[in-house]
Amino acid sequence: MDDNGFLRKAACIAALLGAAMPVAASDLDLEQALEIADEHAFGNRMAQARELSASGGAVAAWAGFVPSARVEAGASATDDPLGAFATRLGQRRVSQASFDPALLNRPDAIAGFTTSLVAEIPLVNVDAWQAKVAADRNLEAMGRSRELERNRIRAQVVEAWFAVGLARAAQGAWESGLAVARSYESQAVSGHRNEIATRSDVLRSRVEVASIGASLAKARTDVQLAERRLALLLGGGPLPGPVPAVDLPDSVLMERGRTTQAPGSPLETEIVGLQSSAAEAGWRRARDAFLPRLNAMARLDWKDRSSLFGTDPAWSVGVVASWNILGGAQTVGAEREARGRWRESQAGLEAQRSQVALERDAERARLASALERLEIQRGSLEETVESHRIVSRRYEEGLATIAERIEAGALETKIRLEAVSLRQEIVSSLSKLALLEGRDPSELVSLTARNRTRGGT
DSSP states (O other): OHHHHHHHHHHHHHHHHHHHSOOOOOOOOHHHHHHHHHHHOHHHHHHHHHHHHHHHHHHHGGGGTSOEEEEEEEEEEEOOHHHHHHHHHHTTOOOGGGGOHHHHHSOOOEEEEEEEEEEEEEEEOHHHHHHHHHHHHHHHHHHHHHHHHHHHHHHHHHHHHHHHHHHHHHHHHHHHHHHHHHHHHHHHHHHHHTTSSOHHHHHHHHHHHHHHHHHHHHHHHHHHHHHHHHHHHTTSSOOSSOOOOBOOOHHHHHHHHTOOOOOOOOHHHHHHHHHHHHHHHHHHHHHHTTSOEEEEEEEEEEEESSOTTOSOOEEEEEEEEEOOSOOHHHHHHHHHHHHHHHHHHHHHHHHHHHHHHHHHHHHHHHHHHHHHHHHHHHHHHHHHHHHHHHHHHHHHTTSSOHHHHHHHHHHHHHHHHHHHHHHHHHHHHHHHHHHHTTOOGGGGGGGGGGOBOSSOO
16 A cells, blocks of 8 residues: 555656646747748738728728618707798698688797608619729739738748758858867867977967857857747747758759749739729729719608607608719819829739739749759869868878868868858749749748758758
């Protein structure tokens, strides 16, 4: 029994200690970052609010088609001869005595309550139809704008996520380079003590250690700043987990960069086209303001001297036609102003198409150049690594100086870091090209399938 009690107590203590121990946050992968940005990014939330505002305008545009009803109520008193007789007549209290000339000319003050239920039904309203078309186009354009803002933020998140991962990989490269430089410094000091290295070699190794140490400090700062930029894109606050160091294989980048896809219609061009359609509908609305309108109406009126609904109501129905034949300078000016906005939007649409084509071709050229440089740099890195290996072996055989070994190690670190920077440039180009070709930048998540590393680049 005592043993069982001891075991139970030990299990409880172990459970409490396990609960008190902090749990390490899991790595934040690119797909998770994109999901967080879609929901919490400031730009996405603002775009949703703008779309909601535009939907209000689309609902309001139904006013020219949907019947409306209102209730009117009032109380009044008057001794005006015409008003007093009309009030008495509306209350259905007129008698033979009411036609007494003395009462007609100088009536006593009469009070009454009036209640009306009025319904109006638009029948023909051409300019309201054009207003509805313009509102629908604006709402559709705002929906596309929300989608464009989401894709832009996704492109920024892709670039920022890789910026953190590649900055962390660069930090790892500097740490490895610093470890190598310190080992060479120790060898130089030992060689100088044994008179097989000069004091100049020692000083050269110390300068290299200091230089790499300074670069490492900057690399750590770059990681912190890149993390803060990513956190801001995700809606502020701390990151839910660390971004791991990434190493994009050259084969993955080249395969992705050289894969040709049929370009779609960029969202920016679709938005400008919808805005142009809305401007055209706005001009047609201003133009159609000269056309006649036809509305139907129906109303019930209750008139009583003591209550709002004291008598049987009187009803009225009818059809009203209106035609603004001469709208004046203001109407003519509004039509001309709307026509000018439409023509401006047409020119803007042509300019947008040309601009997108130019930017797409330029981005493709930059991507092709970056891929070509990556191919060249891959060969340079292989040669640099091999050169470093040969110099290290010759140093061990006593055929090379420590200075030559330090120089070979520094060159290898330099080439590796240039490769990291070039990979970031290619990722940025791929995300921008996705936007220009009407594709979703989140497709670049596929780059992360084989890019996790252990310990940097």
